[in-house]
Amino acid sequence: MQSNYDPLYKPFYCYLTRHNNGSGVNAELREQIARLVWKAKQELDTRAAYNVPLKLYNQYSEALQELTEQIEPGTDNRETLKLAEQARKYLDKRMLYRVRVKSRVY
Known part of the structure; x- marks a missing residue:
């Protein structure tokens, strides 16, 4: 299990396994993002050694963007914004990295 440790996934794992995360502003949105x-x-785990299609990355990226747009402005939503930013970083570093690009320009 230690070899499968992913530091970028840790905040979401901690959020999903905590028992007191149902309170506060935008709690449902944080749950949906996690x-x-x-x-x-x-x-990504099911496609362990394979590339990820760009269509799949775009699907998750658009879903995250829709959830991020639902965050209500003006309220104390620092934790929700931080979780959304960490989710964007996770998708970019883990999923976008494995998208196969046919013609790369260097």
Whole structure:
């Protein structure tokens, strides 16, 4: 299990396994963001040695963007914004990195 440790996934794992995360502003949105990243991780784990299609990355990216746009401005939503930023970083570093690009320009 230690070899499968992913430091970028840790905040979402901690959020999903905590028991007191149902309170506060935008608690449902944080739950949805964490579940979205969990689904993306499951997808990456099933495609262990294979590339990820760009269409799949775009699908998760658009879903995260829709959830980020639902964050209500003006409220104390620092934790939700931080979780959304970490989710974007996770998708970019883990999923976008494995998208196969046919013609790379260097």
